[in-house]
Amino acid sequence: MQKSLSIGDLSRATGVKPTTIRWYEAEGLLPEPGRTAGGHRAYAASHLQRLGFIRHARELGFAMPAVRALLDLAAEPEQDCGKAHAAAMSQIEAIDAKMRQLTALRAELSRVAEACQGGRVAECRIIETLADHTHGHCLGSGHGVIC
Amino acid sequence: MQKSLSIGDLSRATGVKPTTIRWYEAEGLLPEPGRTAGGHRAYAASHLQRLGFIRHARELGFAMPAVRALLDLAAEPEQDCGKAHAAAMSQIEAIDAKMRQLTALRAELSRVAEACQGGRVAECRIIETLADHTHGHCLGSGHGVIC
DNA sequence: GCTTGCACCTCCAGTCGCTAGAGGTCCCAT
DNA sequence: ATGGGACCTCTAGCGACTGGAGGTGCAAGC
Numbered sequence: 161m162q163k164s165l166s167i168g169d170l171s172r173a174t175g176v177k178p179t180t181i182r183w184y185e186a187e188g189l190l191p192e193p194g195r196t197a198g199g200h201r202a203y204a205a206s207h208l209q210r211l212g213f214i215r216h217a218r219e220l221g222f223a224m225p226a227v228r229a230l231l232d233l234a235a236e237p238e239q240d241c242g243k244a245h246a247a248a249m250s251q252i253e254a255i256d257a258k259m260r261q262l263t264a265l266r267a268e269l270s271r272v273a274e275a276c277q278g279g280r281v282a283e284c285r286i287i288e289t290l291a292d293h294t295h296g297h298c299l300g301s302g303h304g305v306i307c
Numbered sequence: 308m309q310k311s312l313s314i315g316d317l318s319r320a321t322g323v324k325p326t327t328i329r330w331y332e333a334e335g336l337l338p339e340p341g342r343t344a345g346g347h348r349a350y351a352a353s354h355l356q357r358l359g360f361i362r363h364a365r366e367l368g369f370a371m372p373a374v375r376a377l378l379d380l381a382a383e384p385e386q387d388c389g390k391a392h393a394a395a396m397s398q399i400e401a402i403d404a405k406m407r408q409l410t411a412l413r414a415e416l417s418r419v420a421e422a423c424q425g426g427r428v429a430e431c432r433i434i435e436t437l438a439d440h441t442h443g444h445c446l447g448s449g450h451g452v453i454c
Numbered sequence: 455g456c457t458t459g460c461a462c463c464t465c466c467a468g469t470c471g472c473t474a475g476a477g478g479t480c481c482c483a484t
Numbered sequence: 485a486t487g488g489g490a491c492c493t494c495t496a497g498c499g500a501c502t503g504g505a506g507g508t509g510c511a512a513g514c
Contacts (some may be wrong), residue, residue, distance in 0.1 A: 168490065178491080180472060187471095198480045200491055209438065216437045220419075221412050224471070234434045241423055241431035248420035248433055255413045259406060265368050266402045272367075273395035276388055284388035286395055287381045290363045291356065315461065325462080330501060345509040347462055371500070 164202035311349035321358050
C-alpha cells in the first residue's frame with residue numbers, strides 16, 4: 161500500500177493553501193481524493209503532480225478556463241500541441257495589453273504627480289486634474305479600459 | 308429652477324454606466340440626488356463634476372478607499388496637498404510592482420512558448436514545464452505573488 | 455389626449471479566485 | 485489517556501462592478 165498524503169502535505173509541497181486545494185476540488189480541477197476512516201482527504205502522488213501543474217499555470221497568469229483546457233490537453237499526449245502554444249501566445253498578448261495600459265497610466269500619473277508642488281489643495285494639480293471634466297473618457301469600463 | 312440631469316445624461320457625459328452610478332450612490336461616493344415626481348433620479352451639475360472626479364481617479368488606478376480619500380481632500384481646499392502627492396506616488400509604486408511582475412511573467416511565458424515546436428502533446432515543452440514539479444514555488448498567493 | 459417604446463426604478467444574483475471564520479472532529483505524539 | 489494541532493463542512497466576504505427580472509415613468513409623435 162502506498163503512503164498517502166494529507167492536504168497539509170500537498171500544501172507544503174506546492175505552496176497552495178489547504179482551503180484553496182479544497183476549493184480546486186469543489187471546482188472539479190482536482191479529482192476527489194480517497195479518505196481516511198475519519199474523513200480526512202488522502203492524496204496520491206498523481207494529485208500532487210496535478211496540483212503542481214495547476215499552480216504553475218496559475219503563476220503564469222492563465223485564467224481558470226485556460227487552466228482547465230491545459231489540463232485536458234495534458235491528458236491526451238497524442239494530440240497536437242498547437243492549442244497549448246495558442247493559449248500561451250494569447251496569454252502573452254494579454255500581458256502585453258496590460259503592460260501597455262499600465263505604461264500609459266504610469267506616465268499620466270507621474271506627469272500629474274510632478275505638477276504638485278506641495279502647496280494647498282486649492283492649487284494642487286492632482287486634485288485639479290481629477291476634477292477636470294473636460295478630459296475625454298475611455299472606451300469600456302472596469303478591467304478592460306482602453307484609452 | 309435649474310434643469311436637472313437624468314442618470315442617462317450623467318452616464319453619457321462621463322462614460323460611467325447607470326448601474327455603476329447607482330452603485331456609487333449606494334456606496335456613499337455620490338450623494339443621493341433629488342427625485343422627480345415619478346421617482347427618477349434628478350442630478351445637479353455638482354453630481355456630474357463629482358462623478359467625473361471619481362472616474363478620473365479610477366482610471367488612474369486608484370482603489371476605492373483612495374478615491375474616497377481624494378474626494379475628502381478635494382473638499383478641503385485649504386489643506387496641504389501632501390497627502391494627494393503621497394497617494395499618487397504610492398499608486399505609481401504599485402504600478403511599478405505590477406509591471407515588474409508582468410515582465411517576469413512574460414519572459415517566462417515566451418521562453419516556454421518558444422520551446423514548443425508544434426509536435427505532439429507528449430513532446431510539448433509547454434505542458435512539460437507546467438507539469439514539472441521540481442520548480443520552486445513563489446511566496447504569497449493570489450494577486451500578490453512574488454517570484 | 456393617447457399610445458408607444460425607451461429609460462428608468464428596485465432587488466437580487468453572479469462575476470473571479472480565492473480567503474476567513476465558526477463550530478466541530480480526527481490523529482498522532484507524548 | 486490526553487493535549488493540541490491539523491483536519492472537516494458550511495457559509496459569507498473581498499473589490500468593483502455587471503446583468504437580469506419584473507415593473508413603472510416620461511417624452512415624443514399622432
